[in-house]
Each structure stands twice: as structure tokens, then as C-alpha cells.
Amino acid sequence: MxxxxxxxxxxxxxxxxxxxxxxxxxxxxxxxxxAPKVPRGKFSVHFAHYKWLYLLLLPGVLYFAVFRYAPMYGVSIAFKDYVPFLGVNASPWVGFQHFQDFxxxxxxxxxxxxxxxxxxxxxxxxxxxxxxxxxxxxxxxxxxxxxxxxxxxxxxxxxxxxxxxxxxxxxxxxxxxxxxxxxxxxxxxxxxxxxxxxxxxxxxxxxxxxxxxxxxxxxxxxxxxxxxxxxxxxxxxxxxxxxxxxxxxxxxxxxxxxxxxxxxxxxxxxxxxxxxxxxxxxxxxxxxxxxxxxxxxxxxxxxxxxxxxxxxxxxxxxxxxxxxxxxxxxxxxxxxxxxx
Amino acid sequence: MINRKLSLAAAVVTATALTLTACSGGEAPAADLTQVSIMAPFLEAQPPGADGAVQKKLEEITGKDVNITWTPNASYEDKMNITLASSEIPHVMVVQSKSPGFVKNAEAGAFWDLTDKLDNYPNLKTTFPDIQQNASINGKVFGVYRGRAPMRAAVMFRQDWLDKVGMEAPKTTEDLYKVAKAFTEQDPDGNGQDDTWGITIPKWGALGSNSPYDLIEEWYGAGNRWTEKDGKLIPSFETEEFLEANRFVKKMVDEKLINPDFATFDGTKWNEPFFNGKGGIIVDVDSRVSVLINLFKQADPNNFENKVGFVGNLEGPDGELHAHPTDGYSGFLAIPKSSVRTEAELTKVLEFINTLNSKDAAILLNNGIEGVNFALEDGAAAPIKPETPEGKAVATDIKSYAQLGMNVAGNSFYPVKQASEYEQQVFDKRVEVMAEDLKSAVYNPAAPYVSATYVSKGAQLDNIVADARIKYLAGQIDEQGLKDAIKLWNTSGGDKVKEEINKLWQDNK
Incomplete structure (x- = not known):
């Protein structure tokens, strides 16, 4: 749960x-x-103005990148015939075979x-x-x-x-x-x-x-x-x-x-x-x-x-x-x- | 939840696979093997430490630096798959069964084929070629099997109850029914209440898992998972004997000779009704006899000798004994190709395994160290009492180290001396009964064969019949329903399994 x-x-x-x-x-x-007035123009200016907010954002972004998005790479095995010994890369592609079977x-x-x-x-x-x-x-x-x-x-x-x-x-x-x-x-x-x-x-x-x-x-x-x-x-x-x-x-x-x-x-x-x-x-x-x-x-x-x-x-x-x-x-x- | 875990695992696998490709550019290690790494499961609460007395002795006997990665039994299969995809692959892996995962890896070339190699090593040449064949994948031997007692089926009952109702120990399935009926109806505990039943069966439905149902079916002559009929192999649940056996069990369920919650009763509490005087019979492996005796002994050390009786396999209605053997092995020690790259290295590793299977090593792994935790008495290992701290450490460690034992030429270690004369007698009788039953064992003719369809969906298929069996016994469906489920097994892919198994069987005959 x-x-x-x-x-x-x-x-x-x-x-x-x-x-x-x-x-x-x-x-x-x-x-x-x-919202407070946002400085327009170059991103660097924008970034310099809000750097502390971006810093605050960083842990959240990292968390999602590492624990939520990176593992999504593994989802590719849904379209492969995955054999652990061969690994994710070397396992052969099978397209939508598993979905059809299901x-x-x-x-x-x-x-x-x-x-x-x-x-x-x-x-x-x-x-x-x-x-x-x-x-x-x-x-x-x-x-x-x-x-x-x-x-x-x-x-x-x-x-x-x-x-x-x-x-x-x-x-x-x-x-x-x-x-x-x-x-x-x-x-x-x-x-x-x-x-x-x-x-x-x-x-x-x-x-x-x-x-x-x-x-x-x-x-x-x-x-x-x-x-x-x-x-x-x-x-x-x-x-x-x-x-x-x-x-x-x-x-x-x-x-x-x-x-x-x-x-x-x-x-x-x-x-x-x-x-x-x-x-x-x-x-x-x-x-x-x-x-x-x-x-x-x-x-x-x-x-x-x-x-x-x-x-x-x-x-x-x-x-x-x-x-x-x-x-x-x-x-x-x-x-x-x-x-x- | 699982999905997330899976994808995480996949990510780990990928990451490690990348490292692997990065490293594999380097040269293979020196052919002189000084250090051997092993992956093995442990079933105790804690794995043995890396510097225990057993470990030191093991390194002394084998002359190698032995590096064992103990992995919890519950997640062993997962860890095995992840390890195989990683860069840290051990020289030797304990593989616990021909699981679909193992079969796929083996077929992809993850392990050395040892079929023609084992006979060259004196300690690895098996004296039970049938069991080695059972442990193979379609005749290809991918590891040195870990031998287990091939005959274990037994019926145990409350001896005091049997005496009270004035009956003899059962010899046939019909006797089993009579005893169960007497235990249910004749107030064997003498408390004047109708609060006992005959046989206790826990939640244990899977097909071919040595469950009480499997045992009774085999005793009826249904065969052991697969059986030969008219020159073809068919699953034992397609025989008439299977239906007969289940009619017999259903009759006992209907007459309340079996605990009514057999579909949900927790298997870890299996001994309780027996011990507490509720259900007087258990159909299981013979080692449970000793467990039960110990329960009574702990409760009353002065009066435990007449509580537990047992017999081996029972004769079926055809008057013959079809004893139920196990497959005779519990997994094997396999050698991954990605850590052991050349034939020369393979030879070194096999030599190591050969030493690991020597008499000295077998005694160490199973009995411990003489003079520390056991003493030799009349060819049996007697635990040293009172237990010293060193002895205790060794005794605890060998529970895990025994996982490395293979004993492919029978047990070369010492039998354990039982605590009392009575227990020794029971133990000896167990050995005797099981040896006698082994002569009538009916083996699974399809044990060595692995069908591709079965690998991909066998467990789901078998569940169809296994669930139907329990539903039939519980009265949720009738016999026609059971037959329909068997038909469904066939149409959902079972037909193909049969075809593949028969082809493999014919080709290897």
C-alpha cells in the first residue's frame, strides 16, 4: 500500500x-x-534571478529522474524476449508479441x-x-x-x-x-x-x-x-x-x-x-x-x-x-x- | 508494486550489463585457480560468517580460497537471474530447480554442458544415473545434482489413538479410510466429545508437489506426474485412477474424516492438530515423524514413546504398492560460462567440485568437525553434550554449508546418532521402511524432459487442474467440472505440452 x-x-x-x-x-x-514580476529575456538572467528556487527544485527532479524515470528503461523488456543472461540489450526484440498473447x-x-x-x-x-x-x-x-x-x-x-x-x-x-x-x-x-x-x-x-x-x-x-x-x-x-x-x-x-x-x-x-x-x-x-x-x-x-x-x-x-x-x-x- | 520492482531490477541489470561489457575487454584471469567463488542459498536466519571454523576447514580441504556468497533462499531465483546479468558472476552457482528462468538461461548458453565430463571425476561420477538424468534438461546435464533421499512418503498417525480404537496400522488406502473413520467417530481421545477428525491436510494444492493428494493418487496407480498409457505419455490426472483417488478423498471430506478447512489451513501449523489431539493422521514425508516425536518429547520427556506411529507408502485398491518417490535431487551446482571461460578453467573448477564432494568434505559439510561438535560412536555422529560455544557455532554453520553437499554416489558422511534409544529405533525403522518402499517406486518418466510450452505457461496450466481438484473435493464443482477443467488444460496449451513431452520421450528412448 x-x-x-x-x-x-x-x-x-x-x-x-x-x-x-x-x-x-x-x-x-x-x-x-x-505572481511577482518575472524578468523577461535571456534564460541566464531568468535563472540567475530564481537560482534558489531551482536549487530547491533539484532534489525533487533528481528523485524522479533516478527512481522513476531511469528505471523506465527496463520497460523495454516488454517488447523483447528477455533472458537475464543475455541482458536487456542483447535480448531479441519481439514487438507486441507479449501484448497479443495477453x-x-x-x-x-x-x-x-x-x-x-x-x-x-x-x-x-x-x-x-x-x-x-x-x-x-x-x-x-x-x-x-x-x-x-x-x-x-x-x-x-x-x-x-x-x-x-x-x-x-x-x-x-x-x-x-x-x-x-x-x-x-x-x-x-x-x-x-x-x-x-x-x-x-x-x-x-x-x-x-x-x-x-x-x-x-x-x-x-x-x-x-x-x-x-x-x-x-x-x-x-x-x-x-x-x-x-x-x-x-x-x-x-x-x-x-x-x-x-x-x-x-x-x-x-x-x-x-x-x-x-x-x-x-x-x-x-x-x-x-x-x-x-x-x-x-x-x-x-x-x-x-x-x-x-x-x-x-x-x-x-x-x-x-x-x-x-x-x-x-x-x-x-x-x-x-x-x-x- | 511488483512492476516497479521489476523495472528497478531491470535497471540494475542494465547498469551492471554495461559495466560487464566495459570490463570484458580485459584479459581472462590466470588459469591457475586460487580463489573459487560460489553462490549458494541459506535457509537459516543468518548466513554463516566468513571466518568460521567450517569455512577455514573447507579451505584447508580444498586448498582454495573459497568465497561463498550466501543468498536468502526466499529471493534466490531473483538474485540468480540478476547475478547472471551482472559482472560479478561466481565460478559455481547452486541452482535450486529447473525453473523456467534457469532453463531459459541455460538454453541461451549461460552454463557449461557437463554431460560428458562428470564421469571423468571419481567423486562426481554418479551411482544413480537415473537421478542425474532427472536433473538434466532433455538429457543435457548442466550441473552436479544435489542428491536427496529418493523415498520419503509416509503416513503417520497417533499410535495411542490407534491402540485405543483397537486397530492395526494401515497397509492399504482402504485401511487408511477405516482408521480415519475410527479416529473421527470413536472418540479416540476419550473426552466424550465428537471433536476429532482423521487426516489433517493443509493448504497445498499445486500439482506434482508431493502433496497428500499427489501421494494418494500415486498409491491408486495414477502415476507420478506423467504415466505411460498405450505407448504414449499422458499427465497422471488424465488417468481413471486419478478420478478414483479423488473420489476416495472426496468421500473422506464428505464424511468429515478430513479437516473441513483443508483448502485454507496454514501449512506451518500442520503439526498442531496432531499434537493437540484433534486430527490423528498426517500424510507427508517421513522426516516429519521425528519432528512430531520431538514435539511430544518437549511437552513430556517421560511419556512420549507411544504417541507417534508411522508406515510408509500404502497399497492401492488394485492390491499393489505404487510407492511415491521424489525426483531424488534438489537442484544442482552449475558452472556459468561467463566466469569460467576456457576448458582449462572448467577443468580446474570441476576438480574443485570433485574435492568438495570427497568424503572429508562431505563429513565437514553435513556432520561438522569431529571433536568440536560431534564424536564418532559406532559409525554415527553423536552431538557432543554439553555443547561448547565452538561446537554450537559449527553446528549452526553446517546447516547452511550442507547446501553445498552433492553426494551423487550416496551419502558418504555419517548418519546422526539419535538422542535416545527409542528415537534411534524409530530412525532405523524409517530408513528400513523407506528402503523397502523404494523397490516399488513408480518414477516420473518425463522428469528429464523440459517442454518449451510448459516453460512458458506450465504453472498457469497446472493451476487449472490443481484448483479444480480442490474445488471438486470441497464440493464447489462435481466430477464433470473436474473433467471439464482437465479438458481446459488440454485446450489452453496442454495438448502442446503433451506433444512436446512425447516427442522428447520418443527421441531419448
Whole structure:
């Protein structure tokens, strides 16, 4: 789930910017602060003027160049028949062979389906829940209670998926697990949650909610703090109840943050989380559990088909880019400030 | 995530490949080999240090400066591939299996073909040519195989339960069913509750992985991965015996003689139900007998001798014993061509490996150092008690150094003397039973053959049948569903695998 933290890290800047705007101009879309006068003309003059800013930029550029762009060279093996002994350069080119193999593979439809279903469930259930939880926390007036609850809901984020999976196995163990016994006794059923394919997705979403919802509220809480308090007072005088205040002031106030988070979430959508799914998969639920991430691991690492699995991973990245641009365009069309 | 790792790995590979081309302009090293580098896996928490007593003794025996790169077992395959593309290639690499990655590298010419060379070295000439053949790629030997016990299959059961229900140790699969039924229904632990079952099976589905399912299928006569029928090789899951065996297992699942969570039960906890008195039977390798006995011994050192019973392979319904052997090896020591460039150098390296496989070296790698961690008693190595710090260091180190042992002409090191007379008896009986079963072993006729299609998609193909097998046993699909999965295996590429394997088999007959 390090993607999430990456997204968070890169979004804190975006969130701050977006969060600072709404109080002043929530509807018109944020106008950038007035830029100081830029000296025109030669680049050297320009550079000399802004050298310290460029220096500040350097670590970021280096980071992306070394850790994000340089490794992209390796993507070329998606178009080669890569043999480690021969190396990237000497391995023969095969063009789009691996992509053709993948798209004509009977697994393709199933993988795409499983990945998309899980992705949309995550987006449709886990993402709104984060906002709901943030709103709930925001309404808590007792500071000590709020802080305590916040700390408690952050904790699961710091547990590894291995621990989350082990906990699930303990809780839902057939004939022994306390939750297994409780739910089946109450409902009078005999469901084996861990192997029943119908329960795989609910279990995954539940784990995701339990682990990451609390952590996800951080940015929304930051945005909520910037909503203009005067508007609430005005609304109270006008006789607005709590729900109306949330609906008409709070939510519009953090709308641009929500949009930005949504775009980022959609960009990460296909990263269904390798560890979590890998750990929860077994022979009985594999038909619904196989996703791109586990497939890439299975084919690439365990079968040594590096080229083929790189092609699959590349395809996944392309879909991710299309989704980001698509959502961004949609956000702009609906008169919201997009991400870029 | 993985994708990112992969591309990062690829970048590392590229960078190192560039350095390699930069360096390869230089002259080959002197033909006189004073230093030998080896890449080997370690399975312990820590790799051995570079200046331990075992290391020093090893250098003394071989007369070389031995430089071992210990690599964690879990990521060994990845590291092997990256190493092969780098400029720091060792003289000798432990290769753990004929993985698709290894096969591709070997076919691209990464390793020396040793087929006609090994017999020239007294310690490398195998006395088990079949196993050497199993370890080859279509008859080409790319390394000195690391020998392993060829017969390991066993059925172990709670002896005290068996006595309680008044039964004999099982001899046939039908007996296994009866004992499992008695263990489930006759309250073998005597607590008055219906809380026991017969056989415990963990999450272990892959085909041909020596799983309990594979064992039972072989006992039924389905063959070992591949089997000959009407002059052709077919996968064992296409035999009638395969279906019969799975009907038999399904009957036990349906009658609750097998733990109901067999599809998800964590394999690392396999001993627990046995030890805690829940499930009374385990079908696995015979070395687990000793592990189980040790569990009971730790819990109650005065009363552990009547807890664990075992038998070897079981007779099938046809009244015959089809014992399940392993492939007899666990990877091999291969010699990369990019570090050992000439035949003259190859000879030097082979001479080194020859010494590494001598009796002295075998004893060092497997038993340790006499007088430090073990003493010789009646031809067996008895651990020295109380353990000295030096002895302990040696005992810890050899767990890793044993990875370098090959023993292609049988084990020349000493058997380990067991801690008590009872354990010694059990150990001796294990050796005896396994030796007897080996006579009825049914080998995998396709073991030496590597089919190109199987290399590229074998694991996915096999998953189709492996998953269907578990689904069938769990009742998610019926027998027709299982047959459909086998059909799907064929249409998704299995047909081609069969064709290629049969061609290789015919050509090498």
C-alpha cells in the first residue's frame, strides 16, 4: 500500500493548496496568487534571478529522474524476449508479441473483470466512507474524545497486510473463529468466509476499510479545518440544522479536495494491493481473486516470464494514465478545478 | 508494486550489463585457480560468517580460497537471474530447480554442458544415473545434482489413538479410510466429545508437489506426474485412477474424516492438530515423524514413546504398492560460462567440485568437525553434550554449508546418532521402511524432459487442474467440472505440452 502513502505525500501539497482556496473562492475555482514580476529575456538572467528556487527544485527532479524515470528503461523488456543472461540489450526484440498473447489469453477477461470490480468497490465504498468518517470526526466537539478516536482509527494503517490477513484468518477460521461462529449463529447459516468465492470481495473491502479509512481522513480533516467558521454562524442564525450545515457549507467547502483525492484514487485504482489479495487467495476463491498484480507476480516471478509480466504491468499503467486524464477532464468539464 | 520492482531490477541489470561489457575487454584471469567463488542459498536466519571454523576447514580441504556468497533462499531465483546479468558472476552457482528462468538461461548458453565430463571425476561420477538424468534438461546435464533421499512418503498417525480404537496400522488406502473413520467417530481421545477428525491436510494444492493428494493418487496407480498409457505419455490426472483417488478423498471430506478447512489451513501449523489431539493422521514425508516425536518429547520427556506411529507408502485398491518417490535431487551446482571461460578453467573448477564432494568434505559439510561438535560412536555422529560455544557455532554453520553437499554416489558422511534409544529405533525403522518402499517406486518418466510450452505457461496450466481438484473435493464443482477443467488444460496449451513431452520421450528412448 505504499502507493497510498506516495499519493498522500504528493497530495499534501495539492490538498493544502486546494484547501486554502475554498474559504475565499470556493465556486469560481482557485485563482493563483498574483505572481511577482518575472524578468523577461535571456534564460541566464531568468535563472540567475530564481537560482534558489531551482536549487530547491533539484532534489525533487533528481528523485524522479533516478527512481522513476531511469528505471523506465527496463520497460523495454516488454517488447523483447528477455533472458537475464543475455541482458536487456542483447535480448531479441519481439514487438507486441507479449501484448497479443495477453489479450488473447482466456485469463485476460477474468483478470480485468476481477481487477475492475475490486477497484470500483473500493472506490464506491471505501472512498466515501473516508469522507463520512472525516465529517463525523469534524462534528465531535470534545477535543480529547476527537483526538483519542483519531489515534485509534489511524493505528490499523501501521499494521502490515500479513498481520491483517492473519487476524482475518483467526477471526473467520472455520468452526473456531469467533466471528465465524457469531455470524453463522445469528444468521443460522454455514458460511466459510475464507474459501467461499462470494465472500472474497466483501472480506477484501472490509479489510481495506478497517485498515485505511482512518488514515485517509487526515487530508479531509485538514481541509475541513479551513472552512470559514463565519459561514456556520450565519447559517445557524438562518436556522440551519446540523445536516443542512454539513450539506451546504462543509461539503462544498472541501469539494475541490474531494475532487483531487478522487482523481488520485482513480489513478491508483488498479493497484488493488498485491499483498492483501495474495494472502487471502486460495484454490477455492481464486476465480474471483486473481487480479493484475497477483498475475504479474505469479507469471513474472514464479515462472520467470519477465517480459510477459512487464507487458501486463505496462498495460495496467496505461489504463491508470487513461483513468487519471479521463477523470481530470471530467472534473474540469463540471466546472471544477482539476488536478492539472 | 511488483512492476516497479521489476523495472528497478531491470535497471540494475542494465547498469551492471554495461559495466560487464566495459570490463570484458580485459584479459581472462590466470588459469591457475586460487580463489573459487560460489553462490549458494541459506535457509537459516543468518548466513554463516566468513571466518568460521567450517569455512577455514573447507579451505584447508580444498586448498582454495573459497568465497561463498550466501543468498536468502526466499529471493534466490531473483538474485540468480540478476547475478547472471551482472559482472560479478561466481565460478559455481547452486541452482535450486529447473525453473523456467534457469532453463531459459541455460538454453541461451549461460552454463557449461557437463554431460560428458562428470564421469571423468571419481567423486562426481554418479551411482544413480537415473537421478542425474532427472536433473538434466532433455538429457543435457548442466550441473552436479544435489542428491536427496529418493523415498520419503509416509503416513503417520497417533499410535495411542490407534491402540485405543483397537486397530492395526494401515497397509492399504482402504485401511487408511477405516482408521480415519475410527479416529473421527470413536472418540479416540476419550473426552466424550465428537471433536476429532482423521487426516489433517493443509493448504497445498499445486500439482506434482508431493502433496497428500499427489501421494494418494500415486498409491491408486495414477502415476507420478506423467504415466505411460498405450505407448504414449499422458499427465497422471488424465488417468481413471486419478478420478478414483479423488473420489476416495472426496468421500473422506464428505464424511468429515478430513479437516473441513483443508483448502485454507496454514501449512506451518500442520503439526498442531496432531499434537493437540484433534486430527490423528498426517500424510507427508517421513522426516516429519521425528519432528512430531520431538514435539511430544518437549511437552513430556517421560511419556512420549507411544504417541507417534508411522508406515510408509500404502497399497492401492488394485492390491499393489505404487510407492511415491521424489525426483531424488534438489537442484544442482552449475558452472556459468561467463566466469569460467576456457576448458582449462572448467577443468580446474570441476576438480574443485570433485574435492568438495570427497568424503572429508562431505563429513565437514553435513556432520561438522569431529571433536568440536560431534564424536564418532559406532559409525554415527553423536552431538557432543554439553555443547561448547565452538561446537554450537559449527553446528549452526553446517546447516547452511550442507547446501553445498552433492553426494551423487550416496551419502558418504555419517548418519546422526539419535538422542535416545527409542528415537534411534524409530530412525532405523524409517530408513528400513523407506528402503523397502523404494523397490516399488513408480518414477516420473518425463522428469528429464523440459517442454518449451510448459516453460512458458506450465504453472498457469497446472493451476487449472490443481484448483479444480480442490474445488471438486470441497464440493464447489462435481466430477464433470473436474473433467471439464482437465479438458481446459488440454485446450489452453496442454495438448502442446503433451506433444512436446512425447516427442522428447520418443527421441531419448
Amino acid at each position: 505504499s502507493q497510498l502513502t506516495d499519493a498522500l505525500a504528493s497530495n499534501i501539497g495539492a490538498g493544502d493548496g486546494a484547501g486554502a482556496e475554498p474559504g475565499t473562492a470556493p465556486k469560481r475555482g482557485g485563482k493563483p496568487p498574483k 489479450f488473447s489469453n482466456p485469463d485476460f477477461a477474468r483478470l480485468l473483470g476481477n481487477t475492475l470490480i475490486l477497484a470500483f468497490l473500493n472506490l464506491g465504498i471505501a472512498f466515501p466512507l473516508t469522507i463520512v468518517l472525516a465529517l463525523l470526526l469534524n462534528e465531535v466537539r470534545l477535543s480529547i474524545l476527537k483526538r483519542t478516536v483519531q489515534t485509534l482509527v489511524y493505528i490499523p494503517h501501521f499494521l502490515s497486510w500479513t498481520i491483517v490477513a492473519s487476524l482475518s484468518f483467526l477471526l473467520f477460521a472455520l468452526d473456531f473463529g469467533p466471528l465465524f461462529l457469531f455470524i453463522n449463529n445469528v444468521l443460522g447459516t454455514d458460511i466459510d468466509f475464507l474459501s467461499d468465492p462470494a465472500w472474497f470481495r466483501p472480506l477484501i473491502i472490509l479489510q481495506e476499510i478497517w485498515k485505511n479509512t482512518g488514515w485517509g481522513t487526515i487530508i479531509f480533516l485538514a481541509a475541513l479545518a479551513t472552512v470559514d467558521q463565519d459561514q456556520y454562524e450565519a447559517a445557524i442564525i438562518d436556522g440551519a440544522g446540523r445536516f443542512r450545515r454539513v450539506w451546504h457549507i462543509t461539503l462544498p467547502g472541501i469539494r475541490s479536495t474531494i475532487i483531487v483525492m478522487l482523481i488520485l484514487a482513480i489513478g491508483q485504482m488498479l493497484n488493488t494491493g498485491f499483498e492483501q489479495i495474495y494472502l487471502m487467495t486460495n484454490a477455492l476463491n481464486r476465480s474471483v481473486a486473481d487480479v493484475f498484480d497477483t498475475y504479474v507476480y505469479f507469471v513474472g516471478i514464479t515462472q520467470g516470464a519477465y517480459s510477459y509480466s512487464t507487458a501486463v504491468g505496462l498495460f495496467k499503467s496505461l489504463v491508470g494514465i487513461v483513468l487519471i486524464f479521463g477523470t481530470n477532464a471530467l472534473a474540469k468539464r463540471f466546472n471544477q478545478s482539476g488536478l492539472f
